[in-house]
Amino acid sequence: MKRNLGNIIFIVLALTTVIVWAVFPPEREGVENYARYQVGMTIGSLVITLMSFSLFISTRPRWAEPYFGGLDKMYMTHRYTSTAAFLLMFVHLLIVPLHLVNLALGNYLAMIAFLGIIAIVLPTLAPRIPYLNKLTSGTYEGWKSLHGFIGIFFILGYLHSVTVRAPTTKVAINWNQIFVFLGIGSYIYTEVLSRFLGKRVPYKVEAVHHPNNSTSEVVMRAKGKPIQHAHAGQFLFVRFKGDKSLDEAHPFTISSAPHEDVVRVTIKACGDFTRHLFQNLKPGMDALVEGAYGMFNYKTGGDKQIWVAGGIGITPFLSFLRDLKTDLAHDVHFYYTVRHPEEAVFAEEIDGITKKHPRLKAHIRFSSQHGSLTVDDIVKNAGGNVNAHHVYMCGPLPMVQAFEKKFLEVGVSKDNIHYEEFNFK
Ligand SMILES: Cc1cc2nc3c(=O)[nH]c(=O)nc-3n(C[C@H](O)[C@H](O)[C@H](O)COP(=O)(O)OP(=O)(O)OC[C@H]3O[C@@H](n4cnc5c(N)ncnc54)[C@H](O)[C@@H]3O)c2cc1C
Known part of the structure; x- marks a missing residue:
């Protein structure tokens, strides 16, 4: 039960968004096609709710892991909430009565947000579409950099909701604001604050071994206080300094035991980053480590x-x-x-x-x-x-x-x- 509580809370909050818009409906006066209008507004608000969940998960909150079953499972939830928000965005666009789609500033913002989100999401859903592939250079890191703009489009989506002609009730607006704050706050934390809040811990590469011709074992020692490695089976994110191609955060399971005074990761060369690492990572290089995450624990x-x-x-x-x-x-x-x-x-x-x-x-x-x-x-x-x-x-x-x-x-x-x-x- 505890490891599903996070998902249950998300579902309850999403349902509450629907209920709030049903119980405190927008004003009727002067609105043609009221039913479509109300459903469209509800779905728009639901998109904001779901996107705020995705942005919250991107902050990688360690404290929330027990309620989802670990960060790896939280990313699965992130996938579902993002996909649902993406699909509902289309429904919102189709359902809001056309006479409301006028030349107001809010609608231009909506269009920019809509196209921006499509540009980010489609390469994930269809990585082999040649033109879209160029946006991300076909790599995970390219995709991740592009993905970093999602918060900007979230903010544009919110500005759209407040600048478009929308006679909405106070209760529904206030409920919506909770998720706007959650989303924007999470985005600022992920993109700016997390760098300065000690999440990335400095380490030095002490040794690099190659147990076979495609695997590296990297031994790292903390320069100061090490990361909290609570139990065997957890993973970390690491990036290495001094080589541009290695300066991007990738997740790897910690293959050493928590009681060891170093951390070891064992890495299979399978793509650009891991192959470059196999050939170029050297003892003495600096590393930034984030973690440890995960609840894969046989005990x-x-x-x-x-x-x-x-x-x-x-x-x-x-x-x-x-x-x-x-x-x-x-x-x-x-x-x-x-x-x-x-x-x-x-x-x-x-x-x-x-x-x-x-x-x-x-x-x-x-x-x-x-x-x-x-x-x-x-x-x-x-x-x-x-x-x-x-x-x-x-x-x-x-x-x-x-x-x-x-x-x-x-x-x-x-x-x-x-x-x-x-x-x-
Ligand atoms: C929780 C977890 C633990 C892992 N533990 C290990 C391990 O102990 N040893 C090991 O060899 N591999 C591990 N991996 C896989 C490893 O992270 C990827 O193989 C590696 O990041 C691939 O990078 P690449 O550029 O070489 O390959 P690419 O071909 O660019 O990527 C292959 C796939 O790896 C994933 N990936 C790539 N870059 C990242 C990134 N920055 N962040 C998240 N995922 C990414 C994507 O799904 C991508 O499609 C783990 C992954 C996760 C999520």
């Missing part, structure tokens, strides 16, 4: 557990294992699946830790030799019944989704399936 799960790591999805499990100072308090079947043996980074270390913990059974699977891991294999190894097991997964999204579906079919409850989202877009 809150039941007695019997199944852990599944696919490829670089090993990182939170490395942290779990490195954190084991005393006996493991759960019975764990741990599956680490990679295509080829050379991809199984830290296999020896995992082996060594497994030998010290009788309740931990590690299975390293090379799919090129033994075929792909299946949920049926896992169920068989667990004795044929996994109804009471808690499942922890991290790996490529298609694998995690397919496994989740199958685990549900074989009787694992949805509440007992936990996974780390490696994708925020």
Whole structure:
């Protein structure tokens, strides 16, 4: 319940917006097509409400994580509220009676906001459209920079609502203002204030190792007070100074244990940033770290557990294992699946830790030799019944989704399936 409270509150607030506009409707006098007008106004207000939620989540509030199930899950909510606001914006435009769409300043502002939001959202929905792709240079960072303008269009949308001819009730206007303040305040915090409020903690790169020919292990030490790494399985955002291509914040799971006096991240070279990092990151470079975030924590799960790591999805499990100072308090079947043996980074270390913990059974699977891991294999190894097991997964999204579906079919409850989202877009 607690990890859904944030979403429940958002839904209640969005519904309240609708109710407020129904109970305190705009003035009727002088308005033709009143019903359409009222619905249009309600939807416009709903767009502001939903956009303010998205802007609030972009502030990455650590204190709100328990109410959503972690920052990675909050970004999923962000995706839903943004998509809903985007679609409702079209409905608003179509529904407001045309005679109100006059040449007032407010409507010009609305048009600018509308086109601006389309320019930001479409490359996300359709990254392969050639012209739109140019706006973002086809990269995540380009998309993120463009995305930073969304708050400006939110403000324009609000100015539209107050400058357009709209005989609205005070209560509805005041209710709307709450979300205007939430949205604008969140935007200013994200784009300006967060830089000065100590969110980014200075670190120095102490060592860079390459456990295979596509993976980097980066060891970083805090220059002053380190970030708060509350439990194994959390992630951070890091950017590196002194190399322009590395000076952009990317999320990585902390693969070291919370008790270590350094933080380690293990990074697979898969795109522009991570490939450049593999070749160019050097000890001695400065880093800015933000975090730690996330609630992927096996310690809150039941007695019997199944852990599944696919490829670089090993990182939170490395942290779990490195954190084991005393006996493991759960019975764990741990599956680490990679295509080829050379991809199984830290296999020896995992082996060594497994030998010290009788309740931990590690299975390293090379799919090129033994075929792909299946949920049926896992169920068989667990004795044929996994109804009471808690499942922890991290790996490529298609694998995690397919496994989740199958685990549900074989009787694992949805509440007992936990996974780390490696994708925020
Ligand atoms: C919570 C979380 C934990 C992660 N932990 C690890 C880890 O331990 N090891 C590891 O190798 N990878 C991890 N990743 C994935 C890693 O962040 C991306 O692979 C990396 O940012 C890709 O950048 P790129 O420019 O090399 O690749 P690109 O090809 O540009 O990006 C590939 C995809 O990665 C995502 N991405 C890219 N840039 C960013 C960014 N700045 N912020 C958020 N997402 C971005 C986008 O979905 C994008 O489509 C994690 C991701 C998340 C969300």
